[in-house]
Structure formats: structure tokens, C-alpha cells
Amino acid sequence: MKPSQKEWISRLVDGLLPVFATLAALLVGAVMLLFLRVNPLQAYAALWEGAFGSSNALAETLVKATPLLLVALGICISFRGDVINIGGEGQMIVGALLAAWLGLTFTDWPGWVMIPAAMLAGFIGGAVWGGIPGFLKAYFNVNEILSTVMMNAIAVQLMNFLLRGPMIDPSQAELASKIPQTARLVEAFRLARLAPTRLHLGALIAVILAVLVYILLWRTTLGYRIRAVGQNPHASRYAGINVKRHIVMALLLSGAFAGLAGAVQVFGVNYRMITDGSASGFTGSAGFNGIVAALFGQLHPIWSIPASVLFGALLVGANSMQRAMQVPSALITALNGLVVVFVVSSEIWRQRRQRRRLASAPETESSPGSGAASPESAEEAV
């Protein structure tokens, strides 16, 4: 059965809600800029120019979007399992530390062995850092929002400790300055560049993984169970699903993708780890902004791709806005927060319309033709 025209329109509005939310946030941002006596049109023009104005700018946008997308993929998994993972920052750091350690220890490995191994190390490091809060939630009922935040703080200190001591660049260790950074990775280990810009293989890996996460969530038993547990843990238990194990899996996988994001940053962008003492010094707050991107993409791996590009663009554009208009890039952090608030607030209209649809035409909704292409209809299929 084909959905009626009216239904198409309401679906379209649902899909565009995040766009409206972003426009609303930009509008609030414009008011803030006026208060700071900055012309908002000029500021946003500088932002656009910085993000898309040249092939270099576009490449930078995609470089920034890569960790966002990887973190967002993990967030799609955990939030669909009704597990709120705020630990992306820490998971990125631990994944990066493990990958960097591998790359700096086994310098004689060929590149085609090291790069997959390092990516795997990042994946594992993040999985461990996400798995611990998952385990504590499933078996000790510890709120995962709080434990992941604590794990972030612990990861930062771990990074500072390792980069100041055991993992410090040997040449820095001899100097008085003792900059807390590792040595550089050998050339053979660096992720290939895709164009004469800083764009690297990581972006491609992230897009491929987005498709794989889509398949995981909607075409495998594991994904089905994670979503089922997220929708209704009691019914899932009744259906024979091991709820605790799938809570752990949701956070573990979520952490793994963030850890991979950390490894990609080290092997694709920085070629070393360096700390300024804070988490965002290494992650660029991708652990938080990835959540924003995932929510914007309605927790759908494929929609997270354009969402990540958008927020990558905002971050890159913010830097050029800072240079051109002396507007601190912190403005974009604030606006990202507003986007989150507006997106979750706008959910109420989607839900109301959905309820109205269900009330008016129950038989259309349950038709198999609706497919699993959009997140809403897939949810109903669970």
C-alpha cells in the first residue's frame, strides 16, 4: 500500500525537523552576535567561506567530519539500545593511546600490517573503555551517563600521565621543555591521503563503516536485539533476549567506534599524540559533537554522514570566523548545544503526528511496504 500524499508531507516535515532546529539555533546565534556587535551576516558568510569556499576548505571540513561520523555511528548503536554514552571523549583517547603505542613500539612492521592492526587497537581500546560502564550498568545498575563522564576524566589523566612519562618522545625527554607528546609515527604507518589536501583514508573508512553499522542494526540478530532491548527491556527479557549482555554490547560497540575515531586521528591527521592537559585538546570535543551529529541524523547511520559533514563544516567555519571576525569559535559549541536542545524538543511534534497517523490509519502503518529505510518505521517494525 502506498502512503498517501498527506502522509508523505508529514514524513517530510519529520525529516526536516533537525534542519529547522539548526536554523533556529543559527538564529539565536545571530542575536548573540548582534549583542557582541558583530554583523551576523558577515560572520556566517565567513563561516561558509571557511567551510566550503575552496577545495582545501572542503577537505578540512571532511577531515573534521571523519571523527564526528565515527563517534556518531557508535552513538547510533548505543542510543538505539537506550544506553546514553557520554564517554566518547575518553573512549577516543584510550583508543588513540593503544593505537599510538602499537605504532610507536613495532616500528619495523610493514604499513599494510600496522594500519589495520592500529585501527583494531583503537577499536579495542574504545571497546574496553565503553565496556566498563556497560558492564557496571548491566550488572550493578550504575547510571551510564555518570560513569561514562567519570571515565572521560580518568582517560584524560591517563593520557597526561602516559604522554609526560612512559610514552613521551625520547627527544623531548632530554630537553628541559618536556613537551608532553609522543614521537612521530614513521611515514609508512600514516593513512594515505586522498587528494593533495589533508583529506585521508579515514573518511572513506568511516563512510564504509556507516553502511556496515546500518546492516548491523537492521539486518543482523545482534542489532535487532540491541534495538529490542532499547525499546522495551521487559518484553525483550520475556522474548528470551539476554538483556544485560546486550546493554554491555551496546556500550562496548559504541565505545569501539569512538576508539577507532581516536586511532584515525592519530594515524590520519596528527601522526602523534600531544596533550594540552584537557580532553578537547586531543579530541576537539568530537566525543560530544558526535552525539550532536548522531541526534541530528535521527540516530540513523546513513543520515549521520551528511549530519557529520554539516557539523564538521560548522567547526572548520568557526575557526575562519574567529580569524576574520574575532568571534571566538566557542560560539559554535554553544550553538551545537542549542541544536541538541532544539532537536530533542522538536521530537514532541513528530510523536504527536505519529500518534495521529496511528489513530487515523492503523492498517497503513502496519503494512510491510513501509520498509526499514527510515528510522521511525524501523522502530515500529521492532
Place this chain on the structure above:
Amino acid sequence: MISDLFSVTVLVGILASGIRLATPYLYAAIGETFGQRSGVLNLGVEGQMLLGAFAAFYVALKTGNLGLAVFVALLVGAVMGLAMAFVTVNLHAQQGISGIGFYLFGLGLSDLLFQKMLGTVETVKGFPKVDIPFLSDIPGLGEIFFSQSILVYGAYLLVPVAWFVLNKTTLGLKIRSVGENPEAADSLGVSVAGIRYFTITLGGTLSGLAGASLSIGLLNVFQQNMTSGLGFIAVALVYFGGWRPWGVLGGALLFSMVNALQLWIQVLGIPIPSDIAVMMPYVLTILVLVASVSRVRAPSALTKSFERDE
């Protein structure tokens, strides 16, 4: 050097700074307790604190009027609380995520304002120590308990007040009933929305004060992200305290004492890497959450938005 830790002066120093350091946790966590008892998880505490801290610092720097500075911080916190209340009560937004949104907003905005309006890290003359007559002369105990700033005393006074309001007043009963069973409370004529507006706004106000207690009480500076996770720990302390003010006090004291110990370890030059020492309170929080969470039951309606069936 380890033996230095056990001299009386050092012990008194650790305890006195522990008592002092608990201040922001107490304000924020008691505020959060009210919200959670009414069924609302406010994760935006950190953002509210940062904005409160900046507002108080800026006013104190420009006018030198500490009372006004505190008032403005309360106001900023209240406005943030009202916004959070609107989003959670009227729009039924998922509380954990909208809280993160408010956190990012506060983080970004306080940083933006700092860079635009101040630019450099400056210090301000914050609240002075107030010696309580006679009591502050008691050796040891006087320095620990009775020679602190007015914001510190206020934080400790808040604990019995919160206990009294929650457990001995009609308002407290309404708050608890809304958090346990909003449908029943609603059918008895309690305004679920009204109560939640009140508790979330109160929580925001106290978070603003918590921020002020950092920027013009404990540290007397403002920096970007100066709270560095303090607001999230305050939320964790509410769980730790079993949603009871006295429990929250215990958690805040435990946490701040470990923090004070950690600071003194660094001061005394005891050979523990400072990064590892800084890590300790966070590890402790997780362990404490593991030990405490299964002990007490959370308010039944926590994180659930309420909509009357019509």
C-alpha cells in the same frame, strides 16, 4: 615525606580545605536532589555552573559588589533552570540528552563571553573568611569548621533546610509524590508541571550559586571550562546520597576530602604522579556508585515526562 602527611598542621589543613572544597558540590547536588525527587534529571548542571561562575566573576570584577555578584549568578542559574523546565515539562524532551545540550550551551557561551568581555585570566577579591567568635579559637577544629567564608557556611546550612523542606513540609510531600507517582499526584490536584517548574528552576539557581562559589569564593578566578566535570560529579553525588540531603552531604565530604588529600600530596611533593593523584576522586566516584546504587531505589518517575491522558 609520607610522614609529613600525618602531622597535625597538615591534617588540619587537609580537613579545612576538604570542608571548603565541598561547597560547590553541595549547592549543585542539593539543587539536583530537588529536581530528581520530583522526577527530573538535570544534566545541564555543569553548564549552569559555568554561566553562574562567569556572571558572578564579571560582576565582582566590575563592581566589587559581592552581594550583587551572587544575585546575578542566582538569576542566571534561574533563567537556565526555567529554560530546562520548559523543555522537559512542556516539550517532554528526553532529559539526559537535553541536559547535555544545555551543558554544551553553557560551556560555549561562558567561554565566548569570557573571551569577548575579559580576554585574560584575572583575579578578583572574593568572599573573605569569616571567623565565628569564640568557636574559631578552638585549636584545630576552629580552623577546620569556623574559619570559612560565608558561602561555605551557607552550603552546609542548606543541607538541614533541604532535609526539612523535603520531609517535613507539604511542598516536600508534593515534590516526592510527583517524583514517585505523577498520575496519582495529578489526580489529587497537585500540579505536576508546577512542582517540576519549581524544582528545576531551584536546581538551576543553586547551580548558578555553585558556580559563584567557585569563581568568587574558592578560586577567585574565571577560566574556560573551569568546572571541569564538577557539575557531573554533583549529579553523581545525588545518586550516591540516595536522593537524601544528608546522604548528599556525606558524598560531597568524601569526595572533597579525597580531593583535598590529593592536592596536599602534590603540595608536599610525595612521589605520586600528579595525573594519577587527580584521577583518584573520579575512580572513587565510580566505585562509590557501584557500592551505593543498588542500595537505594531511585524515584520511580525519574527521567519520565508526564502527560495527562485526555
